[in-house]
Amino acid sequence: MVLSGDIKSELNQYLQLMEGDVLLKVSAGEDNTSKEILALVDELAAMSPKISVERTVLPKTPSFSVNRIGEDTGVTFAGIPLGHEFTSLVLALLQVSGRAPKVDQKIIEQIKEIKGQFHFETYISLSCHNCPDVVQALNLMSILNKGISHTMIDGAAFKREVEDKKIMAVPSVYLNGEFLSSGRMTLEELLSKISKPIDPSEINKREPFDVLIVGGGPAGASAAIYASRKGIRTGVVSERFGGQVMDTLSIENFISVKSTEGPKLAASLEEHVKEYDVDIINQQRVKGLKKSDFIEVELENGGVLKSKSVIIATGARWRNVGVPGEQELKNKGVAYCPHCDGPLFEGKHVAVIGGGNSGIEAAIDLAGIVKHVTVLEFMPELKADAVLQKRLYSLPNVTVLKNVQTKEITGDDQVTGITFMERDTEEVKHVELQGVFVQIGLVPNTEWLDDSFEKTRFGELIIDKYGSTNVPGVFAAGDCTNSPYKQIIISMGSGATAALGAFDYLIRS
Numbered sequence: 172m173v174l175s176g177d178i179k180s181e182l183n184q185y186l187q188l189m190e191g192d193v194l195l196k197v198s199a200g201e202d203n204t205s206k207e208i209l210a211l212v213d214e215l216a217a218m219s220p221k222i223s224v225e226r227t228v229l230p231k232t233p234s235f236s237v238n239r240i241g242e243d244t245g246v247t248f249a250g251i252p253l254g255h256e257f258t259s260l261v262l263a264l265l266q267v268s269g270r271a272p273k274v275d276q277k278i279i280e281q282i283k284e285i286k287g288q289f290h291f292e293t294y295i296s297l298s299c300h301n302c303p304d305v306v307q308a309l310n311l312m313s314i315l316n317k318g319i320s321h322t323m324i325d326g327a328a329f330k331r332e333v334e335d336k337k338i339m340a341v342p343s344v345y346l347n348g349e350f351l352s353s354g355r356m357t358l359e360e361l362l363s364k365i366s367k368p369i370d371p372s373e374i375n376k377r378e379p380f381d382v383l384i385v386g387g388g389p390a391g392a393s394a395a396i397y398a399s400r401k402g403i404r405t406g407v408v409s410e411r412f413g414g415q416v417m418d419t420l421s422i423e424n425f426i427s428v429k430s431t432e433g434p435k436l437a438a439s440l441e442e443h444v445k446e447y448d449v450d451i452i453n454q455q456r457v458k459g460l461k462k463s464d465f466i467e468v469e470l471e472n473g474g475v476l477k478s479k480s481v482i483i484a485t486g487a488r489w490r491n492v493g494v495p496g497e498q499e500l501k502n503k504g505v506a507y508c509p510h511c512d513g514p515l516f517e518g519k520h521v522a523v524i525g526g527g528n529s530g531i532e533a534a535i536d537l538a539g540i541v542k543h544v545t546v547l548e549f550m551p552e553l554k555a556d557a558v559l560q561k562r563l564y565s566l567p568n569v570t571v572l573k574n575v576q577t578k579e580i581t582g583d584d585q586v587t588g589i590t591f592m593e594r595d596t597e598e599v600k601h602v603e604l605q606g607v608f609v610q611i612g613l614v615p616n617t618e619w620l621d622d623s624f625e626k627t628r629f630g631e632l633i634i635d636k637y638g639s640t641n642v643p644g645v646f647a648a649g650d651c652t653n654s655p656y657k658q659i660i661i662s663m664g665s666g667a668t669a670a671l672g673a674f675d676y677l678i679r680s
């Protein structure tokens with residue numbers, strides 16, 4: 172039995188929703204994963220009369236594909252899609268059976284219109300919370316367009332392939348055999364890789380907004396809802412709707428919701444914003460802002476959006492350690508997401524740079540998977556909460572180096588070690604290891620704003636109690652501001668303040 176009792180009863184309810192028949196084609200050998208796949212498909216077939224199974228030979232063994240009767244969809248799972256991929260299996264069964272996906276009709280049309288042959292492969296780990304979004308997006312694209320196919324590959328079942336390709340981060344996506352990208356990506360982001368880019372003139376045609384929000388994280392979403400509820404023309408332009416929440420595993424301090432996961436919260440944010448008359452311009456990066464009759468927001472694709480007021484909610488991103496080797500070895504052993512990439516370092520020695528809460532949480536998490544963890548902290552003491560430090564020091568496979576400065580991450584096409592200096596003696600030392608997780612906080616996304624904006628020395632926009640920056644008509648909210656605490660609920664509150672501040676500004680000017 173591959174499916175536990177709990178999963179079976181959950182699955183039973185989903186399988187009731189299947190519309191048409193589905194054929195699972197299995198390519199199996201004698202190995203253990205093949206045996207588990209055979210058991211899994213048989214269990215699925217026993218649970219629904221709409222599912223049948225056929226043995227075949229697919230390009231990868233072990234694997235199984237999910238097809239309509241008489242028509243291959245190109246959706247293949249090379250590995251067992253349980254763990255975080257359980258939802259990917261359920262969605263593949265339902266969508267192949269004919270059940271409509273919960274996706275904007277405009278996006279469905281865009282997928283159907285794509286011409287050409289695109290074969291995607293996604294390397295995943297079953298503990299990666301960033302992987303299912305990519306797997307589900309590419310599966311959906313395959314189901315909707317005959318020219319597109321997708322294989323999910325569990326790195327644990329295809330270890331040799333992962334080693335040959337030197338994959339050190341998941342999800343890692345390959346398109347027609349060439350590396351495409353790694354890390355979480357939304358359906359829209361993946362779609363933009365193979366569809367025609369939006370014509371800037373389409374963007375320029377838009378009427379000026381009353382409030383234009385730059386950024387679609389919690390602060391931007393909250394500002395959009397508050398502004399739109401005032402009945403004023405509201406737009407949101409963002410590179411990636413959801414913001415940092417998309418990279419967050421579990422959230423337990425979003426008041427009134429005891430526990431949730433980042434992508435789930437991001438989806439609810441988007442759903443809530445879409446309840447209102449808000450023009451969402453997604454997948455667009457803003458590169459500048461200037462004042463004329465209106466405030467003009469310039470996009471990297473050349474388009475310009477005009478508005479009477481603007482709310483900047485561009486949040487923050489992982490801070491780089493900024494030493495030689497970091498950029499060159501990104502995804503080749505230098506990683507930022509322990510939950511996602513930790514399993515790829517099983518049995519290896521890794522370093523965690525940073526002794527704050529996120530660094531120590533990462534070290535504790537990694538110590539359960541890898542052979543050894545070396546923590547490097549710049550200051551003489553760790554900054555993490557006492558309870559985390561106690562747990563860390565109780566672990567047998569962790570070394571903590573305090574008062575050290577990272578100098579270099581070494582390696583050619585994979586990390587081979589880390590060089591650091593002991594700050595009191597200035598002695599330079601080197602440790603051989605295979606992975607480096609950088610956990611040293613965040614940097615605000617405000618470089619695109621020129622010197623006319625007042626910022627702190629960290630680059631945070633300085634705002635007053637109405638969310639107003641020093642530039643009239645331009646407001647800001649969330650992690651890109653000098654708010655002392657960076658949290659979801661705080662960003663949402665400041666988004667609401669900025670929207671009300673902007674409304675006040677509009678009625679007075």
Ligand SMILES: Cc1cc2nc3c(=O)[nH]c(=O)nc-3n(C[C@H](O)[C@H](O)[C@H](O)COP(=O)(O)OP(=O)(O)OC[C@H]3O[C@@H](n4cnc5c(N)ncnc54)[C@H](O)[C@@H]3O)c2cc1C
Nearest residue numbers: 386387388389390410411414415457486487649650658659
């Ligand atoms: C791993 C992790 C775990 C966390 N866990 C928690 C938690 O448990 N609880 C909690 O309360 N908080 C948590 N946080 C913090 C929380 O996620 C942030 O405080 C919150 O997301 C900030 O919201 P924001 O809208 O200000 O910015 P962000 O979420 O950073 O959103 C910024 C938005 O701006 C867009 N953007 C950026 N630059 C541009 C540009 N030039 N052009 C167009 N768009 C742009 C981005 O695409 C995005 O849409 C966590 C953060 C991380 C990284």
